[in-house]
Amino acid sequence: MEKNNGYFGEFGGAFVPEALKKVLAEVEENFYQYIDDPEFLRELQYYQKQYIGRENPLYYAESLTQQIGGGKIYLKREDLNHTGAHKINNAVGQVLLAKKMNKKRIIAETGAGQHGVATATVCALMGMDCIIYMGEIDTKRQELNVFRMEMLGAKVVPVTSGTATLKDAVDAALEDFVMNAENTFYLLGSAVGPHPYPTMVREFQSIIGIEARRQILEAEGRLPDYLIASVGGGSNAIGLFHPFVNDKEVKIIGVEPAGRGLDTSEHAASISKGTVGIIHGFKCYTLQDEKGEPLPVHSIAAGLDYPGVGPEHSYYKKIGRGEYVAITDDEAMNAFFQLSKTEGIIPAIESAHAIAYAAKLAKTLPKDKIIIVNLSGRGDKDVKQVKEMIEGKYRSL
Ligand SMILES: *Cc1c(COP(=O)(O)O)cnc(C)c1O
Numbered sequence: 001m002e003k004n005n006g007y008f009g010e011f012g013g014a015f016v017p018e019a020l021k022k023v024l025a026e027v028e029e030n031f032y033q034y035i036d037d038p039e040f041l042r043e044l045q046y047y048q049k050q051y052i053g054r055e056n057p058l059y060y061a062e063s064l065t066q067q068i069g070g071g072k073i074y075l076k077r078e079d080l081n082h083t084g085a086h087k088i089n090n091a092v093g094q095v096l097l098a099k100k101m102n103k104k105r106i107i108a109e110t111g112a113g114q115h116g117v118a119t120a121t122v123c124a125l126m127g128m129d130c131i132i133y134m135g136e137i138d139t140k141r142q143e144l145n146v147f148r149m150e151m152l153g154a155k156v157v158p159v160t161s162g163t164a165t166l167k168d169a170v171d172a173a174l175e176d177f178v179m180n181a182e183n184t185f186y187l188l189g190s191a192v193g194p195h196p197y198p199t200m201v202r203e204f205q206s207i208i209g210i211e212a213r214r215q216i217l218e219a220e221g222r223l224p225d226y227l228i229a230s231v232g233g234g235s236n237a238i239g240l241f242h243p244f245v246n247d248k249e250v251k252i253i254g255v256e257p258a259g260r261g262l263d264t265s266e267h268a269a270s271i272s273k274g275t276v277g278i279i280h281g282f283k284c285y286t287l288q289d290e291k292g293e294p295l296p297v298h299s300i301a302a303g304l305d306y307p308g309v310g311p312e313h314s315y316y317k318k319i320g321r322g323e324y325v326a327i328t329d330d331e332a333m334n335a336f337f338q339l340s341k342t343e344g345i346i347p348a349i350e351s352a353h354a355i356a357y358a359a360k361l362a363k364t365l366p367k368d369k370i371i372i373v374n375l376s377g378r379g380d381k382d383v384k385q386v387k388e389m390i391e392g393k394y395r396s397l
């Protein structure tokens with residue numbers, strides 16, 4: 001694959017201390033070497049098929065389409081992957097790379113715990129030591145995921161510095177990475193962070209779009225009119241979008257979390273409401289205060305709760321290749337129930353944001369238009385939260 005310098009227009013880069021630059025350069029060199037290595041790719045394909053369960057279906061949601069009455073809605077079923085979401089695609093890719101690099105110790109950050117669980121899973125598979133940094137507040141909010149990671153053999157380290165949430169967990173992981181680079185690989189969870197991570201994560205997630213492209217050509221004999229995906233850091237979205245980027249007739253729509261509304265301060269819509277700045281070592285649209293510090297963010301979907309966004313999405317927005325819209329907590333929850341009841345598919349609340357926008361859009365389209373929605377994950381993990389919301393114990397609706 002062709003090397004890039006880590007910039008997508010003005011976005012991306014690696015704004016990190018010298019010591020970390022050296023470590024990142026080693027990751028970069030190995031990534032570009034192995035991503036073109038037939039044996040590495042054979043191994044990757046083996047685990048994609050035999051472990052993750054790929055390829056997963058591109059399912060025509062006929063009942064949902066009929067209920068809405070408009071464009072045809074197809075769902076890319078990442079929810080059917082092992083561990084229930086797209087995150088495993090990236091975790092498997094990076095752990096195989098770490099193995100090639102002879103690293104025996106894997107570290108990762110996690111917010112809600114989903115990336116931590118995916119990382120602990122692949123570490124169990126490959127017999128790697130696994131250390132997961134997690135803000136102390138998040139460890140309490142996401143007790144079950146902490147327990148899950150521990151069952152898989154990982155060590156969860158609660159981070160008490162700063163706000164004791166995701167951003168502090170990232171700092172702790174980066175610090176560990178610099179200190180222990182010799183035997184350690186940092187397995188980053190989304191298409192964010194300093195170069196080469198956004199490019200690397202995109203490559204490992206692009207299997208989503210590669211499959212979807214082949215599948216829609218088989219089902220419809222043509223490319224879709226729209227691609228829609230939820231955007232937290234942006235990995236499931238870039239994975240679906242990237243293989244279609246040169247197909248100018250295919251419209252790309254990323255759906256950000258509008259939380260309690262874009263006119264409140266309680267959302268995480270980095271592209272819709274952010275400004276250009278640097279967060280976690282890369283340049284992007286970010287929600288920041290006057291000092292450039294990340295602002296507190298909110299989304300009903302823990303996986304979308306991030307004050308930055310991948311540099312490639314920032315670039316698509318800037319040059320007009322992608323459109324970025326936002327869906328509120330309430331709209332996402334309506335879509336969550338609608339998909340559950342019409343198709344018998346309980347989506348992750350993150351994915352429900354994409355479904356909600358697809359439903360809005362489909363209604364305005366003629367019946368021959370085609371939409372592919374990335375169903376990034378399943379909703380099993382959200383059942384308890386939804387139950388508590390309905391019972392009124394949890395202030396979110
Ligand atoms: C983590 C997560 C997301 C958001 O992360 P991206 O990197 O933006 O894809 C979306 N959906 C699900 C199911 C997730 O677990």
